[in-house]
Amino acid sequence: ATLRLIIDNLCNEGQVNAALSLFQEMIDRGFKPKIVTYKKLIHGLCIFGQCKTALTLFEEMLEKSISVDVRTFNVLVDALCKDQRTDEAFQLFELMLQQGKKPDVITYNTLIHGLCMSDQLNNAIKLFENMISLGVLPNADTYSSLIDAICKKGMVEHGEELLETVITKGAKPNIYTHNALIEGYCLQGKLERAARVFDTMVGRGHEPDIFSYTILINGYCKAKRLDDAVHLLKIMNSTGLKPDTLTYNSLIDGLHKDGRVFAAQELFKDMQDCGQSPN
RNA sequence: CCGAUCAUGCCGGA
Numbered sequence: 001a002t003l004r005l006i007i008d009n010l011c012n013e014g015q016v017n018a019a020l021s022l023f024q025e026m027i028d029r030g031f032k033p034k035i036v037t038y039k040k041l042i043h044g045l046c047i048f049g050q051c052k053t054a055l056t057l058f059e060e061m062l063e064k065s066i067s068v069d070v071r072t073f074n075v076l077v078d079a080l081c082k083d084q085r086t087d088e089a090f091q092l093f094e095l096m097l098q099q100g101k102k103p104d105v106i107t108y109n110t111l112i113h114g115l116c117m118s119d120q121l122n123n124a125i126k127l128f129e130n131m132i133s134l135g136v137l138p139n140a141d142t143y144s145s146l147i148d149a150i151c152k153k154g155m156v157e158h159g160e161e162l163l164e165t166v167i168t169k170g171a172k173p174n175i176y177t178h179n180a181l182i183e184g185y186c187l188q189g190k191l192e193r194a195a196r197v198f199d200t201m202v203g204r205g206h207e208p209d210i211f212s213y214t215i216l217i218n219g220y221c222k223a224k225r226l227d228d229a230v231h232l233l234k235i236m237n238s239t240g241l242k243p244d245t246l247t248y249n250s251l252i253d254g255l256h257k258d259g260r261v262f263a264a265q266e267l268f269k270d271m272q273d274c275g276q277s278p279n
Numbered sequence: 280c281c282g283a284u285c286a287u288g289c290c291g292g293a
Binding site for chain 2: 008043077105179247
């Protein structure tokens with residue numbers, strides 16, 4: 001029990017390797033590891049990019065016919081997706097089904113996002129339809145991932161359409177969903193539309209976050225509407241929301257490319273006065 | 280019952 005506690009804590013502190021060797025020692029001494037210990041280790045390993053070792057542990061669990069829960073499957077599926085190994089993620093997904101585990105909304109979200117990230121939007125949409133037909137209700141995360149991918153492909157209108165559709169079905173878009181749309185319009189240079197989504201979001205009761213502002217500010221910068229960008233920064237400041245390095249980077253870059261070198265330098269000073277260090 | 284299981288922003292390089 002003591003060893004187990006130590007391993008748990010090491011995982012939480014990011015010392016997975018230490019945890020792993022303790023785990024080995026535990027087995028060598030003839031202790032039987034608890035299932036939670038496996039789970040913690042797999043999770044810890046995935047977070048710190050040691051997907052391979054995590055999979056080894058996972059296989060060990062299978063060999064010992066320890067039942068792997070949905071949550072642990074999800075952790076592994078996510079790690080594989082983040083590693084651009086969607087094929088293997090889907091193999092795990094299949095395995096999950098074989099083991100009689102029901103993939104939940106998080107499993108689907110993870111896979112959908114993985115597909116979007118590996119430029120397989122069509123497959124993502126198929127999976128989305130699939131989950132619905134299997135009775136797994138998509139949530140705001142699901143829509144956000146999809147809408148974001150659609151917008152990044154330059155199809156904001158489709159993104160907004162999808163949003164309208166799901167709203168009529170009773171889904172509630174959240175700040176991620178709106179931010180995705182705002183970015184979509186910015187990418188198309190449709191700043192008025194972007195600003196409108198921003199306002200709609202506020203109207204729906206979602207306070208814009210640092211992402212919302214940075215996305216829109218960046219949009220104005222890219223559209224060479226530097227005055228609007230600077231104005232929005234002022235508004236942002238007045239709400240008490242602190243622009244971070246990325247927000248300033250957008251503006252400084254925009255000002256530079258617009259030949260407003262002096263203003264850029266001023267802003268660079270402001271940024272440091274506000275405690276944001278350049279990256 | 281509990282647990283860091285999923286989603287959004289800048290520039291540049293190759």
